[in-house]
Amino acid sequence: MENVAIIGASMTQFGQRDGWVLDLLSEAGTACLDDAGVPPDAVDHLYVSNMASGEFEGQTGIMNALAHDLAAMPAYTARIDQTSSSGGAGVKHAWQSVASGASDMTLLVGAEKMTHRTTAEATDVIASITHPVEYKHGVTLPSFAGLTARLYLDTYDAPRESLGKVAVKNHRHGVDNPHAQFQKEVDLDTVLNSPIVADPLRLYDFCPITDGSAALMFCPESVAKEYTDDYVLVPGVGGATDTHVVHERADPTTMRGVVESSRIAYDMADMGPEDIDVAELHDMFTILEFLQSEDLGFFEKGEGWKAVEEGRTERGGDLPINPSGGLKSKGHPLGASGVAQVYEIYEQLMGDAGKRQVDADTGLACNVGGFGNCVITTLMEAN
Amino acid sequence: MENVAIIGASMTQFGQRDGWVLDLLSEAGTACLDDAGVPPDAVDHLYVSNMASGEFEGQTGIMNALAHDLAAMPAYTARIDQTSSSGGAGVKHAWQSVASGASDMTLLVGAEKMTHRTTAEATDVIASITHPVEYKHGVTLPSFAGLTARLYLDTYDAPRESLGKVAVKNHRHGVDNPHAQFQKEVDLDTVLNSPIVADPLRLYDFCPITDGSAALMFCPESVAKEYTDDYVLVPGVGGATDTHVVHERADPTTMRGVVESSRIAYDMADMGPEDIDVAELHDMFTILEFLQSEDLGFFEKGEGWKAVEEGRTERGGDLPINPSGGLKSKGHPLGASGVAQVYEIYEQLMGDAGKRQVDADTGLACNVGGFGNCVITTLMEAN
Known part of the structure; x- marks a missing residue:
């Protein structure tokens, strides 16, 4: 099995943000593609870590909307929910998609938009x-x-x-x-x-309570070497x-x-x-x-x-x-x-x-x- | 990489059901453990395919509740959402957890509880x-x-x-x-x-519009042979x-x-x-x-x-x-x-x-x- 590498990363300003969760996902996703130097059509798996877009803003299917906004279609997409550890769970699923051989390039973007709701x-x-x-x-x-x-x-x-x-x-x-x-x-x-x-x-x-998004780009180590000399292994x-x-x-x-x-x-x-x-x-x-x-x-x-x-x-x-x-x-x-x-x-x-x-x-x-x-x-x- | 096998399966009655989504998940999960002949503590990954338990019944974290109810702790859990194809997405993630070598036994249970809400x-x-x-x-x-x-x-x-x-x-x-x-x-x-x-x-x-649940047990083919002579490969x-x-x-x-x-x-x-x-x-x-x-x-x-x-x-x-x-x-x-x-x-x-x-x-x-x-x-x- 090949080593799993991370070749790019991004995070948005965290805090009280305007816009919807999809705006935050797109901001972090775009920045991560730029940081990794990976064109969107090279992404074959796109995971969104998010607990509650449906509950917080009445919008579901955000992983498919993100694939569309990033022009990453026909990449496979899924939303990974593990409550407050949804982001860590996304890291595990990204690791598994690369380690299993199913993916040569997995983009993980985590986000939540919460501050527009009352604390209650x-x-x-x-x-x-x-x-x-x-x-x-x-x-x-x-x-x-x-x-x-x-x-x-x-x-x-x-x-x-x-x-x-x-x-x-x-x-x-x-x-x-x-x-x-x-x-x-x-x-x-x-x-x-x-x-x-x-x-x-x-x-x-x-x-x-915070709004924000962060993203990571995963690939097999052999693919990482095509993009960069410096990367991080998982x-x-x-x-x-x-x-x-x-x-x-x-x-x-x-x-x-x-x-x-x-x-x-x-x-x-x-x-x-x-x-x-x-x-x-x-x-x-x-x-x-x-x-x-x-x-x-x-x-x-x-x-x-x-x-x-x-x-x-x-x-x-x-x-x-x-x-x-x-x-x-x-x-x-x-x-x-x-x-x-x-x-x-x-x-x-x-x-x-x-x-x-x-x-x-x-x-x-x-x-x-x-x-x-x-x-x-x-x-x-x-x- | 090892072949991925399915060694057990179950589904509940589909239709208008009493109880909550967790009851349906537990029913299908228990039946699948029985069908596979796998003890709950042999399960190391437990995935729940579900789109909207939060929206439909105000309950999140159902994958952790299910691990508890099935006595499958400390199995890793996650909820997989891909809207109306959440179940198929769960199959893909179960496959990846086994094919990557991370899991020797992954239980996937999909469910939705919808009929208690109005059609609107x-x-x-x-x-x-x-x-x-x-x-x-x-x-x-x-x-x-x-x-x-x-x-x-x-x-x-x-x-x-x-x-x-x-x-x-x-x-x-x-x-x-x-x-x-x-x-x-x-x-x-x-x-x-x-x-x-x-x-x-x-x-x-x-x-x-329907309530119901179904479950599948995934493992590497070498592990499948320890449990049964007859199984299905993916x-x-x-x-x-x-x-x-x-x-x-x-x-x-x-x-x-x-x-x-x-x-x-x-x-x-x-x-x-x-x-x-x-x-x-x-x-x-x-x-x-x-x-x-x-x-x-x-x-x-x-x-x-x-x-x-x-x-x-x-x-x-x-x-x-x-x-x-x-x-x-x-x-x-x-x-x-x-x-x-x-x-x-x-x-x-x-x-x-x-x-x-x-x-x-x-x-x-x-x-x-x-x-x-x-x-x-x-x-x-x-x-």
């Missing part, structure tokens, strides 16, 4: 990601995060301030990301004194579920989907956590960055918070986490987020990350659906 | 499959079918009765399908005198788009998505239309059976109607088409339909089709999204 309307759709036995009683994703954060702080004797430092770090990283929704620093006092959302978590422990990608009813988990501070998906990806790539130079994690809530950094094997269980306190996950640290600013400062347009994580690792490994550049030959992206109900881990390395 | 509500969602430039002016899928039917009849000098005979044939086939929504014959007079929907097409030229599968704006097509009586998707599938399998013994085509509208039977290469352009007139596509004919009764009599639960087409070919090639049995070693399924906006063609053969 948007969160109503998002709440339905989880099990009705929970969300119909008010246990939504933010409240899971609050409950888990309290359990984590109690169990591992971690200070509340350590969670706030995740927000401070990722906002500081986001200052240098021209595509981020928030390009501004916040100080620890501001985070710790922001309004309570789900005790002990406060407003600045949460990512915002030696491993894994996906795994955890219980859909969150309260059935034996230990809510362990995300089994993270453990299992990374085990699969590490095994495929013959790599381990010690081989990773940089990571983009799914910091939809600050507490999730601790859990993932431990369940991916970067740090011992219960010690992720210490790594943040010690500055090890800063851009200048020994394992930079979320050099892009993460979901916390970039924003979280559901279908785009997992694609944008891989975009950041691609830019880092290509040496094109500008002020955000870290020293890295390998990278990892971890995209979380629901409250870890399904997780996708992707490993990448420079060629 | 359901058709509002379905209309949004196509381009707003058309549907917002009233050119919906049924009106495309009427316009195309008139053009076909005029261009190829075909009698109106030939379209009616597709409905008569497929209803007759459906009498022997215990899962079909309509298990009753209709005569030609009834079809030709039913209420006009989109001239020249009348009520009996259209499939109904030597080719192809997908292709046509213009998303239907009125831009040079010749609306040719479905480019059918031509291109079947070319890809035939090339992969080193087969041609002359090698196919039985076919399930997407007869959402009677006219579509003519177009597909020609664009797949079974009959010359403009001669599909003659094959029906001559009885060649009856179960006893030289190329039986829709021995299951087709979408016309089985019904069309969007995400399930393409899976149920492959279920029928599987049953035929396994010799398990009962009263519907035809003599076949190879088969083809053609699943159409929108008005041919994306099409998936799947080839199968007995082992």
Whole structure:
């Protein structure tokens, strides 16, 4: 089987955007074709990662509309939905289409358009990601995060301030990301004194509601060499579920989907956590960055918070986490987020990350659906 | 690369069903696990083909809920949407997960729950499959079918009765399908005198709105041999788009998505239309059976109607088409339909089709999204 390569990437401005999801998809798709230097008629598979265009704007069939707008017909198209990890799922399906030999050129574009709906309307759709036995009683994703954060702080004797430092770090990283929704620093006092959302978590422990799109171009390594000397390989990608009813988990501070998906990806790539130079994690809530950094094997269980306190996950640290600013400062347009994580690792490994550049030959992206109900881990390395 | 096999299949009763889409998915998924003799914890990839659970019943994340209900965790999950060809798209993604080496056991379950919504509500969602430039002016899928039917009849000098005979044939086939929504014959007079929907097409030229689910179990051939001596292989599968704006097509009586998707599938399998013994085509509208039977290469352009007139596509004919009764009599639960087409070919090639049995070693399924906006063609053969 041939190695799977990424030869181009793009992302749009994240934030509050005009237009429809199709406009965002077209913007990122066109930019990715340009970045890769691939003509649209060379694309044979076109995947759209998107959770809810029908629910948010009453429009379905957006993958076929995008093929039309990009002049990529007769490319095969599909929409991939894995709730908030739809982008990571798209990466896995793009990998599979190339690795299976079905595709010589797969364009993946993830997008979500959400800010035109009220927060109540948007969160109503998002709440339905989880099990009705929970969300119909008010246990939504933010409240899971609050409950888990309290359990984590109690169990591992971690200070509340350590969670706030995740927000401070990722906002500081986001200052240098021209595509981020928030390009501004916040100080620890501001985070710790922001309004309570789900005790002990406060407003600045949460990512915002966002519009945006990101895209990646996948092909076999032999095809990549026809287009460029510099590309990134994807030696491993894994996906795994955890219980859909969150309260059935034996230990809510362990995300089994993270453990299992990374085990699969590490095994495929013959790599381990010690081989990773940089990571983009799914910091939809600050507490999730601790859990993932431990369940991916970067740090011992219960010690992720210490790594943040010690500055090890800063851009200048020994394992930079979320050099892009993460979901916390970039924003979280559901279908785009997992694609944008891989975009950041691609830019880092290509040496094109500008002020955000870290020293890295390998990278990892971890995209979380629901409250870890399904997780996708992707490993990448420079060629 | 290993051959991809199907080792189990199921479908639920199609029609007006109680419960939610998750109940239908669980019913078909459980039956498929039983049919294949595969324990749920052996499933490593679980795909749900579904277009619109969020729009129809306000529930998302159904693939994760299904993994939970089937006890298939930590299997990776995703929802595959390709509008009315979501089922066929699911078959392609299942094939890719096995052919890429990522999966040793992929369960695909397609379902849609629609009849609890009014016809106006359901058709509002379905209309949004196509381009707003058309549907917002009233050119919906049924009106495309009427316009195309008139053009076909005029261009190829075909009698109106030939379209009616597709409905008569497929209803007759459906009498022997215990899962079909309509298990009753209709005569030609009834079809030709039913209420006009989109001239020249009348009520009996259209499939109904339906609830239902169907499932398939995919694995590498080497794994198949561990479970059974008798299985079906999938030597080719192809997908292709046509213009998303239907009125831009040079010749609306040719479905480019059918031509291109079947070319890809035939090339992969080193087969041609002359090698196919039985076919399930997407007869959402009677006219579509003519177009597909020609664009797949079974009959010359403009001669599909003659094959029906001559009885060649009856179960006893030289190329039986829709021995299951087709979408016309089985019904069309969007995400399930393409899976149920492959279920029928599987049953035929396994010799398990009962009263519907035809003599076949190879088969083809053609699943159409929108008005041919994306099409998936799947080839199968007995082992």
